[in-house]
Amino acid sequence: MIIMHRTLSQGDENEDEEKAVIGFRSAFSWLVEMTLIISLLSEYVVATIEAASDSWGISVSFISIILLPIVGNAAEHVGSIIFAFKNKLDISLGVAMGSATQISMFVVPFSVVIAWIMGIEMDLDFNLLETGCLAFTIIVTAFTLQDGTSHYLKGVVLFLCYIIIAACFFVHKTSTPLINQA
Incomplete structure (x- = not known):
């Protein structure tokens, strides 16, 4: 008997569908x-x-770039850790990389467009530290994920990179623009 893929996905016709809770x-x-x-x-x-x-x-950039994302994404972090403990690293990496990609490629540019519509001045002109940290993060993550394997040392490297970036933003004081005093 030949079984085709479309018949596998159909399932039994006698199975009851799950009822919605609400x-x-x-x-x-x-x-x-x-x-x-x-x-x-x-x-x-x-x-x-x-x-x-x-x-x-503490600088505003440290709070908004380091502390706020940790608190705001706590549920996502816990989910990734649970998947990693269950040895489902592909799901764990998918959640983390998907979130980072979504923020950098959609949320930030969309925020600029929404700010423009609202008449708020906002642009994508990042300072040197922010741009350097983003480039450093992309390079380290790409080299870490390149061979498709994982072990504790790669996790330690990524964690130390995060600590270094957090330390950079902790000691970095943003300069306030000078207001015309004329």
Whole structure:
């Protein structure tokens, strides 16, 4: 008997389909409510970054580039760690690389377009430290993932690179532009 691929994916016709736990309207209303709550909380966090920077004596760039992503992506990090412990590194790497690619290739440019529509001045003119760290990260990650294998030493290298980048942003003080005093 020859079995074709399309018959494998069809499955048994007698199998019961899983019932949805909540309906479409309920799920959509939850999505809207949670989106509104998260946007309000995000607005609050962004509004307190400069005050936290002044009171803690830490640069705004360190808080927004190092600390905020750790807290904001905690669920994603936990998921990646769980997949790594289950020896599903392809999923773990897919989550991490997909998130990084999504932020750098979609979210940042889209934010510039939205800021332009809102009349807010924002551009992609990164300073030397930010550009250098991005290039350094891409090169180290590419060399680490090049052969398709993993072991603890590669993890240590990536973690040390992260610590070095965090230390650079910790000691780097951004200069404030001079305002015309005329």
